[in-house]
Amino acid sequence: MSDDSDRSGGRAAAPVFAPDPVSLAHLELILSGAYPLSGFMTREEAASVAKHGRLPDGTAWPVPVTLPVPDELADAERLVLTDPEGAPLAELAVSERWWSGPDPAEGAAGPAGHGHRLAGEVRFLQPAVYGALxxxxxxxxxxxxxxxxxxxxxxxxxxxxxxxxxxxxxxxxxxxxxxxxxxxxxxxxxxxxxxxxxxxxxxxxxxxxxxxxxxxxxxxxxxxxxxxxxxxxxxxxxxxxxxxxxxxxxxxxxxxxxxxxxxxxxxxxxxxxxxxxxxxxxxxYDTEAGQWRRAEEVAPAHAAPLPDAAEVEELLARGRPLPSWFTPARVAAELARLRPPRTERGLTVFFTGLSGSGKSTIARGVAEGIRRSGRTLSLLDGDVVRRLLSAGLTFSRADRDLNIRRIGYVAAEITRHGGVAVCAPIAPYAATRAEVRAMVEETGDFFLVHVATPLEVCEARDRKGLYAKARAGEIPEFTGISDPYEEPADADLVVTTEDRTVEESVAEVLAALRAGGWLPADPS
Ligand SMILES: Nc1ncnc2c1ncn2[C@@H]1O[C@H](COP(=O)(O)OS(=O)(=O)O)[C@@H](OP(=O)(O)O)[C@H]1O
Ligand SMILES: Nc1ncnc2c1ncn2[C@@H]1O[C@H](COP(=O)(O)OP(=O)(O)O)[C@@H](O)[C@H]1O
Structure with missing residues (x-):
């Protein structure tokens, strides 16, 4: 410990940090007494647990309980750990700062994560109130x-x-x-x-x-x-x-x-x-006897095939009842409340593609079609977003990511309330798109449309004259010219535009939404 930390005394001096979801789960279990641990593990402890399923003193313990922290907190002596909203939960007295990363001596069994870790005892500060339940x-x-x-x-x-x-x-x-x-x-x-x-x-x-x-x-x-x-x-x-x-x-x-x-x-x-x-x-479930039995007592020909989680999900998504032999009525009713049919579930339709690929044009048509089906809709048009929500942001990677996260946050809120959000930014980075997908899927459904118009076609269209400027070096970091576009590998639909009309492209997306159950089969 340095002299600084001894002098700092009160809690106010300790930096504040909201742990990631895994560390937060560990922290709650430590604080509640559900773990027989008093804090976060040292490098030696984490490595021993990862390799042998035991702490160095021989106590059996299955998972490393570690606290990853960002670079700027790597030297902290103490840390106030908070919930995601910033309310203090516990104080960590740091006993060891360590780096988790590939170490040739560790071999494949060694820690796989990269980054700074802080170890030490945690002291309860106040009960958690955030979150549910x-x-x-x-x-x-x-x-x-x-x-x-x-x-x-x-x-x-x-x-x-x-x-x-x-x-x-x-x-x-x-x-x-x-x-x-x-x-x-x-x-x-x-x-x-x-x-x-x-x-x-x-x-x-x-x-x-x-x-x-x-x-x-x-x-x-x-x-x-x-x-x-x-x-x-x-x-x-x-x-x-x-x-x-x-x-x-x-x-x-x-x-x-x-x-x-x-x-x-x-x-x-x-x-x-x-x-x-x-x-x-x-x-x-014995279909002949009409009752559940231990599997070994049921003739294979009479054992009803069980729907797997994906099949249950699909039945719910289509608003179809779960078989009564499979799920008790009261459980089925709660499941239907939790997973309403897709026609009632919130949805984000997220277009991605190069500038000039056709995102805005198709998104406008799709938005109109969705509205006509009777659903509440918000179109998060790229230009409007850049003018209001993301005013002042540049086209650096960090700012593009921030822009996409903001769009994702708003889309997730619209989705949470059962609405439809249609978004049409370039969104060039796969990792950021994945983040948005994860954020939205916590509250509803996410449908990614890749408008896969080739660069040459977008450039030939050059509706706003931006490609010419980008080629002339007047616009730096221009997507497709001097900045990357990572093609999605997880698109729910890929549309091409160079070989069809706008109306056809719009119809293609609406048909996919209808086929997936998000829009009524018969458009009104
Ligand atoms: N450097 C650079 N790179 C790409 N695009 C640029 C750039 N500078 C300005 N523009 C104009 O901004 C529109 C893209 O904004 P987005 O918010 O969709 O981009 S991003 O998703 O944050 O990457 C994009 O509009 P669209 O043509 O509608 O895609 C461009 O007109
Ligand atoms: N099938 C199609 N789908 C969408 N746009 C098309 C299609 N065919 C031609 N276009 C034209 O391509 C241009 C796409 O521009 P825009 O929608 O603003 O692209 P983005 O929003 O991706 O920058 C428009 O001028 C549009 O008329």
């Missing part, structure tokens, strides 16, 4: 106290970590596992609803199953981190399950059931955690 976000200590009060402290607890709906199949799995655990006595079912911090997500759908489970049953909400800063993408399934076991253990679980688990063999027990994690036995 606060009343359900009980700390393990509170749950244990409730159990004591109800006189249920001694009965075994089957924990179910649910990040997806409990359909009939999962409910049978849970009831069977609870009955087995109870034996001749009683067992509590504790459903840990795993939802993102910001939104209630699937929670109402999971909660709808309450009357279908035998008492005593209890629901709590928690956010289990989806990935790790120290590894690319999602956590490996076993590590994620072990993390669930640790959290469930803190809540008093005797056994953890991963309902509807996709990875691993059914009936298998994962050891190495503080409590066993069981991947439940498979159940099937």
């Amino acid at each position: 606060r009343p359900l976000r009980l700390a393990p200590g509170e749950v244990r106290a409730q159990r004591e009060l109800a006189g249920d402290a001694e009965i075994p607890v089957l924990a179910v970590v649910a990040d997806r709906p409990l359909h009939h199949r999962e409910l049978h799995q849970v009831r069977a596992a609870a009955a087995e655990l109870a034996g001749s006595g009683r067992a509590e079912i504790l459903v840990i609803v795993d939802v993102p911090v910001e939104s209630a997500g699937i929670a109402p759908v999971v909660l709808a199953a309450e009357p279908l489970l035998p008492a005593p049953v209890r629901f709590v909400a928690a956010t289990l981190p989806r990935g790790s800063a120290e590894g690319a993408g999602a956590l490996p399934p076993d590590r994620a399950d072990l993390l669930r076991a640790h959290v469930a253990h803190a809540y008093g679980a005797t056994l953890v059931l991963v309902a509807g688990a996709s990875g691993g063999a059914s009936g298998e027990t994962l050891s190495g955690g503080p409590v066993p994690v069981v991947r439940p036995a498979e159940w099937a």
Whole structure:
């Protein structure tokens, strides 16, 4: 520690930082006592956990719990950690600053993320109030106290970590596992609803199953981190399950059931955690008997094929009912509320393409067609955006990104309220487009149209004379000439314009929206 930090004393001097969603999820679990950890890990701890699933002292722990920070905070002695809105949650006393990045000595198993990390103990400052489902976000200590009060402290607890709906199949799995655990006595079912911090997500759908489970049953909400800063993408399934076991253990679980688990063999027990994690036995709907049974008791010819998550999503998107043998009515009703049919769902139609490719022209026609179908619509026209929302921004990469993020933010809000946003910026960078897609898809649907007019055609059109100027060097950083355009690999529709009329291009987009279910099949 430097002298500076000793002298700074009060909290006001510590810089303030809002951690990324993964670190924030870790922080909440540390603060609630759901993790047996007191802070963020050092380099040695994170590397040991990543490689061996153990801390250097031998304690089993499945995932690195680290705090990535931006360059400007890399030297901090202390840090006030806040929620995304800036309200302080905890103070970090930094014990080690480290760099996570490729290190040849670590080999492939080494930390995969790049960047600065801060390690150290965290001290609770004030309870979190942001985000959704606060009343359900009980700390393990509170749950244990409730159990004591109800006189249920001694009965075994089957924990179910649910990040997806409990359909009939999962409910049978849970009831069977609870009955087995109870034996001749009683067992509590504790459903840990795993939802993102910001939104209630699937929670109402999971909660709808309450009357279908035998008492005593209890629901709590928690956010289990989806990935790790120290590894690319999602956590490996076993590590994620072990993390669930640790959290469930803190809540008093005797056994953890991963309902509807996709990875691993059914009936298998994962050891190495503080409590066993069981991947439940498979159940099937017997079409001949008209009832659910353990899969091994059902003749394969009579086992109804289960719709997978994508098929369920498509049925909901089309406003069709889920089969009643598959989903209990009350669960289906909540699902339909959460995922209304596409004709009622908010939508962002996002055009991308070179200057002069035809984005504005097609977007105008599409907007008119959507309006005629009766939907509420906002056209975020490129020029208007640049004049108002993004006034003063240049065409540097940073400013283009800011421009696109602003458009994305507004589009996501329109989408959240069930409207349609039609946007038509160049949006040359794939990463920024992906960010916007992710932002919008949290609140509704996103449809990316690549107006793939070749540069030569755009340049020949040169409606505004900009290409000529760009070629003459009078406009720097001009997309396609002196600045990049990254072709989308994730377009939902690619349109060409050099070989068809404006009307045909507009009709093509409207037809795709109709085919996808966003517009009524029969245009009025
Ligand atoms: N350097 C440079 N590069 C590209 N385009 C330029 C540039 N300078 C001005 N213009 C004019 O600005 C319009 C593009 O603005 P966007 O907001 O859509 O661009 S971006 O998405 O932020 O990259 C674009 O309009 P459209 O032709 O409608 O695409 C141009 O007319
Ligand atoms: N099939 C088509 N779709 C869209 N625009 C077309 C088509 N065929 C020719 N054009 C012409 O191309 C130009 C595209 O300009 P604009 O819509 O302003 O492009 P952008 O918004 O991508 O800069 C217009 O003059 C338009 O009339």
